[in-house]
Amino acid sequence: MTSTIVDPYATMTVTSRRQFLYALNPLAKVAGFAPAMIFLVFVRDLATPAAFLLLAYVLLLVGARLTWRLLLLLAVLPVGMAVIGVSFSLWVDTALVGDTTPVLRIGDWTLYSGALMIGFATALRLGAIISLALIGGLTTSGPDLVRASVQQLRVPYRIGYTALAAFRFVPRFGYELSVIRAAHRVRGHHGGNGPFSRIARGWGYIVPLLAGAIRHAERVALAMDSRAFGAHPTRTERHLVPFRTRDTIFVALSLAASAVILLVFFPWQPPSL
Numbered sequence: 001m002t003s004t005i006v007d008p009y010a011t012m013t014v015t016s017r018r019q020f021l022y023a024l025n026p027l028a029k030v031a032g033f034a035p036a037m038i039f040l041v042f043v044r045d046l047a048t049p050a051a052f053l054l055l056a057y058v059l060l061l062v063g064a065r066l067t068w069r070l071l072l073l074l075a076v077l078p079v080g081m082a083v084i085g086v087s088f089s090l091w092v093d094t095a096l097v098g099d100t101t102p103v104l105r106i107g108d109w110t111l112y113s114g115a116l117m118i119g120f121a122t123a124l125r126l127g128a129i130i131s132l133a134l135i136g137g138l139t140t141s142g143p144d145l146v147r148a149s150v151q152q153l154r155v156p157y158r159i160g161y162t163a164l165a166a167f168r169f170v171p172r173f174g175y176e177l178s179v180i181r182a183a184h185r186v187r188g189h190h191g192g193n194g195p196f197s198r199i200a201r202g203w204g205y206i207v208p209l210l211a212g213a214i215r216h217a218e219r220v221a222l223a224m225d226s227r228a229f230g231a232h233p234t235r236t237e238r239h240l241v242p243f244r245t246r247d248t249i250f251v252a253l254s255l256a257a258s259a260v261i262l263l264v265f266f267p268w269q270p271p272s273l
Contacts, residue, residue: 020246021063021139026148028247029136032254037129039262046117048265049124055257056131064139073138077131081123089119142167148241157235165220169213176212180205 021029033056040049057074064070089111097114104111146164149155184204224230 019063019065021059021135022065023246024139024250025152025241025243025247026136026140026145027152027243028250029140032251033132033135033258035255036258036261037132039258040125040129040132043125044121045265046121046124048261049121049128051261051265052128052258053124053131055261056128056135059135060131060138070138073134077127081120081127084126085116085120085123087119088122089115092118143239144241147237147239148243151237151241152243156233158230161229165224169216172216173209173213176209176216177205180208180212 036052040052043049060070060074092112092115094110094112094115097112097118100112100114100117102110103113103116142164146160150157150160184201229235
């Protein structure tokens with residue numbers, strides 16, 4: 001009788017063939033756009049981050065599930081960039097942009113077009129970096145990223161799975177907090193509805209949460225010790241996260257698209273005099 005290793009990528013169910021981002025190796029989605037994210041830190045024009053922002057939007061709308069969370073993020077991101085662009089333009093030193101066209105005058109204060117250019121260039125860089133990070137962040141689970149790091153990058157499993165266990169404390173805290181709130185409501189310890197009452201209730205949740213966290217940490221530690229976690233330099237993986245040909249193709253196409261955008265707009269060229 002032979003045993004087979006379950007491949008989560010082979011058994012992953014998607015609602016459409018277009019949702020290809022979920023079937024890719026997590027490291028492929030990181031490696032494909034990591035160089036572009038680094039280059040975006042140093043560009044100063046508007047066209048280059050706008051092109052990368054458009055590319056990220058196309059990939060997310062085509063290769064990911066159109067959930068309400070994704071649509072909300074894609075709708076809020078331009079609003080946030082507009083706010084950041086206006087805010088940064090107000091902080092620009094007028095001595096640097098005094099030779100540009102005035103856009104707004106309020107008393108002795110003047111807003112120049114050069115300040116708007118600098119502010120919105122910064123906002124577009126931040127928005128492009130965030131949108132490129134969302135390609136892998138919204139279509140990758142934490143366990144798969146840890147497995148891929150251990151299997152392909154040779155990250156010690158002691159580090160990877162310890163970080164994963166710590167990350168899983170977050171939903172556990174949420175569950176514990178809901179149980180504590182329900183217990184307080186059952187016992188009538190609501191304490192009113194004012195702002196100070198809410199602060200007092202919040203302080204009352206700290207000790208039970210700490211006690212629950214300590215108990216959960218002890219159970220996790222005992223479970224890891226019982227499975228000889230850390231006793232050997234390597235560990236057998238139950239789920240494999242392979243790096244397939246499609247992952248190589250995705251990385252190559254992503255790097256090629258990034259190179260084309262950078263070569264077309266050439267953001268590091270000196271300004272024309």
